Amino acid sequence: MPEKPAITSSELGTLWLTYQEKTMILRLLEYFIEKADDEKAKDIMASLYEEIDNYVSIIAETFQNEGAVIPVGFTAQDVNKEVPKLYDNGFDIMFIRLLKEISMGLHSLNITMAYREDIIMIFKELTALTQKYYNLCTQYLLEKGLLVRSPYVSMPKSVEFVKDNNYLGGFPINPFSEKRTLNTVEVAHIHHSIESNIFGIQMITGFAQCANEGEVKDYFNDGAELAKSIVKELSEILLQDGIQIPQASGGNATRSTLAPFSEKMMMYCTSLFCSFSMGSGSLGTAFSLRNDLPAKTTIFMKDIFEYAHRGAKIMIKNGWMEEPPQMEERNQMMN
Structure with missing residues (x-):
């Protein structure tokens, strides 16, 4: 088997950004899990923590294998689990859901800037993981009545085409x-x-x-x-x-x-x-x-x-x- 090529500058950069984001999420989860008073929310976050922690280790090992310094990111010094709750009533899952929304976009973009198969697989697996937990958070918030759906509309009965430039009309023009x-x-x-x-x-x-x-x-x-x-x-x-x-x-x-x-x-x-x-x-x-x-x-x-x-x-x-x-x-x- 041929040796793996060295990681490229874009792969190094995207892994570095991912390490920053994931270590931040781990610190947030540590606090939210400690303060959670809903068992279902706690289970979602605990499971997510375990999976993200595994990928943080994989990325750190990749840096080490490439002879690159492991970033600082965010550590135990950045979280204090002993203080009272700062947020209430579902904020923890709302926060995780929005972070997963951000992650979905980042991982999809990162795949397009990766070349080595193992790096592509990291972002591909992170994308699947992110979609899984985004859905879990969405369904949880809907069940709890904490997420408002977008407005409903009457279903179209025919296909229409734009007839003139008035369709583009608006104040700036x-x-x-x-x-x-x-x-x-x-x-x-x-x-x-x-x-x-x-x-x-x-x-x-x-x-x-x-x-x-x-x-x-x-x-x-x-x-x-x-x-x-x-x-x-x-x-x-x-x-x-x-x-x-x-x-x-x-x-x-x-x-x-x-x-x-x-x-x-x-x-x-x-x-x-x-x-x-x-x-x-x-x-x-x-x-x-x-x-x-x-x-x-x-x-x-x-x-x-x-x-x-x-x-x-x-x-x-x-x-x-x-x-x-x-x-x-x-x-x-x-x-």
Whole structure:
């Protein structure tokens, strides 16, 4: 059998990012499992923990075999299981579900940047694992009445084709043009964005009330306000067409002000959610045909990018941002 080729820069980079994300999820699960008061939720999280922990070990072993340093990621120092519950009423499974949603996109993308069969298999198996637990979390939340389905619609009885350019109409192009009713693809992306941002408000509110650093606390408070403004504007778009707005019924922060997670981990988690939000916004922009929708989404993405950039500066200032593996400085080496 021929020897395995060395892993490529893209394989190293995607494995490094996966290690960061998975070690963060392990720390979150350790806390949520400790505080879980629902046995079914606890079983889901305990099973997920065991499976993720196995892949963290596989990735660490891959780094070791390639002669690469194992990243720090997130360790026992980043979680405190002894503090009171920071969130209540299903937040743990809501959190895991959204993290699995992020992971699905990441693993699918990572497969396209892998070449060695064993690396492809890692991401292929992680994709299947992620889909499995995303479904388990979704069904759990639906059973508990903690997840709002997107709006229902009358089923189409005939196939229609766009007849003229008025279908694309919207304020940015012509302020006097009449906006058509939203189509189901546009509603899907708007509903998803509202759902994600409502959860983001709950998550970052908890982070804000237990953060110790004043600059970090202010950052989280500003993030909650940004998410609220996005929810408000998208909700108004739905209301204009008489469409039901999704309302979350659980997952609120408790009164605890003791941090279960390090500020480094809370900042990283917020950064991950910002990246996810920008990626989702890009898809929403690509598939929305009414001109006012991409224009509004683009503004949201700009605001989210600026917010994420501010967060990166805070992380660098405090020494919380682990640097990804770097390419060789060829110009410097030649000089």
